[in-house]
């Protein structure tokens with residue numbers, strides 16, 4: 567079943583929120599259902615997807631990779647070519663248009679790694695909406711380039727100092743803000759999770775990826791054996807898979823962050839391991855990595871976007887029913903996939919997406935040559951230069967950073983004055 571049944575995907579999903587959030591969620595559900603049936607809204611969405619996001623994104627035949635691996639043909643959906651560099655913009659633009667239709671002028675969002683914050687800030691700039699992004703204080707410090715980008719787009723970044731000062735605390739803070747300002751404000755949730763109707767909304771706005779792939783694969787008469795996507799909260803994967811969920815084929819494969827090992831705190835494996843259990847967090851029921859007291863366990867991944875302790879409810883349901891297979895890739899395999907596709911295809915995967923790339927490298931040689939597998943490259947890897955450079959070119963990177971600091975300290979005032987002068 568593609569849609570939820572009144573907010574539920576069998577035993578997962580729901581709307582486990584404080585009374586004050588019921589009304590905004592109910593209003594959002596009504597507005598969303600009306601909007602997707604309104605041809606004027608859908609036509610505006612399509613125009614902005616084409617002209618601003620840059621849709622449709624290409625489906626690339628990875629010819630050299632296919633030859634080197636010697637099995638099924640590998641195709642890459644280049645979602646990283648979307649404006650702002652990742653699939654997150656599909657949902658951000660869709661929800662911001664919906665908010666504007668509802669008469670809301672203020673947008674709030676949570677962000678962990680910063681990608682969803684950047685996408686929402688850009689969408690707000692494009693649509694003339696006021697934007698506040700909640701971000702854990704720890705993440706603000708770790709993700710300075712993304713904070714700078716959000717501010718450039720005109721967003722206010724609000725550091726969250728409660729709890730562990732990371733993503734889950736940012737979600738709590740955003741929900742508190744929304745509960746206090748429901749009439750003026752819309753909360754743009756960034757993945758296919760949270761209380762109903764968010765999982766349905768996010769899937770709908772991300773399903774453009776899957777619909778394009780379905781058309782592109784049919785045009786080329788591909789015999790698709792498997793589709794592969796990385797899974798954080800689940801927005802790129804559910805959007806990519808959505809037209810195929812109700813069919814028996816192709817195989818749908820979700821790849822989680824295998825981190826550095828199998829132990830607690832060494833990965834973010836919720837579906838492809840034994841550590842997760844049923845729980846309720848952030849307003850919905852799903853599979854979570856929780857301790858005995860129901861508190862989130864620590865997670866770890868080289869990719870900042872795959873380390874959430876839970877998973878979207880529809881993916882949890884489809885995983886338990888066997889329609890989606892889950893596996894994981896270790897940090898090391900993801901790094902190798904980044905190198906492999908960069909060298910052989912001229913395509914730089916984001917660290918998150920490289921987990922899907924790693925599974926393609928494992929799977930392709932096991933399948934016949936007349937079959938195709940399609941990998942969703944959910945984002946491009948430019949944003950990961952601070953992660954990949956220290957691994958691939960450690961000493962040169964350290965030298966570069968020292969030199970940069972020196973240059974900035976010695977030259978800051980003259981340098982800034984010149985740049986400001988030049989930008990006038």
Ligand SMILES: Cc1ncc(COP(=O)(O)O)c(C=O)c1O
Nearest residue numbers: 798799800801802871918944945
């Ligand atoms: C490029 C990229 N891919 C994947 C993800 C994971 O999120 P989701 O599972 O919602 O697609 C993120 C999250 O920030 C991301 O930036």
